[in-house]
Amino acid sequence: MSVTPAPTVDAAEVLRRQDPQLADVLLGELARQSTTLQLSAAENFTSPAVLAALGSALANKYAEGYPGARHHGGCEVVDVAERLAVDRARALFGAEHANVQSHSGSSAVLAAYAALLRPGDTVLALGLPYGGHLTHGSPANFSGRWFDFVGYGVDAETGLVDHDQVRTLARTRRPKAIVCGSIAYPRHLDYAFFREVADEVGAYLIADAAHPMGLVAGGAAPSPVPYADIVCATTHKVLRGPRGGMVLCGSELAERVDRAVFPFTQGGAQMHTIAAKAVAFGEAATADFAAYAHQVVANARVLAAGLAAEGLVVTTGGTDTHLITADPTPLGADGRTARNLLAAAGLVLDCCALPHGDARGLRLGTAAVTTQGMREAEMGRIAALLAAVVRGEVDGARARGEVRELTLGFPPYPAAHPASYPA
């Protein structure tokens, strides 16, 4: 990451003259992110260049439609940003078509469904208790209300996707689409297997690759693009761009996907975010990013092994990706209690479902700490500290001090000196 001034510090100084309350919020959050460990599997630190695009005048521009065919005047400059984002996404992922307008990962999934399905259609997806996303059929989400979702699961022993069940459910329920992708699955998915099942029953295959897409960009995970009819993803998470979504597909679905995003499910595109996506795709195409993606996985493997050695039950026995899920019960605390103890100690992570039983587990990832420059040695320290906190061997304040000391050696925005943080 380049050592240019952190835009959040500059922005807070501009803001301070007008609105000191919000300036304190900006700097307070920067301090929190810089002095605690961001182990949430979905989070990362975008570069100062990405933040600069997000905070730019492109935020002012209305641009409904697509480059060269907008419903507003004055789009000639922002059109360049969107063309760059589309071209870079296509090249990065080897896709015939890319739509970069989705406001989020969820809106990208909504667009994929809108492009391929009608209300009431049957869709086969990983069940929510096994790591399916809300958009994979939750009754609290549009997906569960408008489609007939059938959930497949993971093997209770191995934690791996139950391929036999996927095949059986596909044959008996004849879904219009099969979704593969998860918020908590630590292993690579077998996209060729899902393609084969989809072909056998005449279903579309939608890959929701929000989590691994950054690893795909860096060549550290297999790509769903050659297999899926539509690939949805976020541009944040491991990919390290701005919060947002994208949809990739072949040329034959391009028009349907574009119409599904705008005007079917969204209005005006957010041009500052699209410019930031272009910046992030540019970064993700570099050799530095490929090295980063491989280091993310190497770090996750060491962290998973460290947690297992401390006595946590690591789902699937390890990881292929940035993501780890683990049951802390053998250390004397359930997932929720452990998460709260860890949060107080400055180790920020999430709870998740576990393949066996109703107990909640811990979900963590190495995307953010790897961006900070942490490597295998630091993963060992984090595993030991995490276990000590959950076991109650070290009190919150002392653990908090250790975390602070560790993070100060790896500032996510080096130019934002801790002296600029509010006390």
Ligand SMILES: *Cc1c(COP(=O)(O)O)cnc(C)c1O
């Ligand atoms: C993160 C995620 C999403 C949703 O992304 P948002 O930007 O939060 O809407 C969708 N599907 C999967 C599998 C995800 O991991």
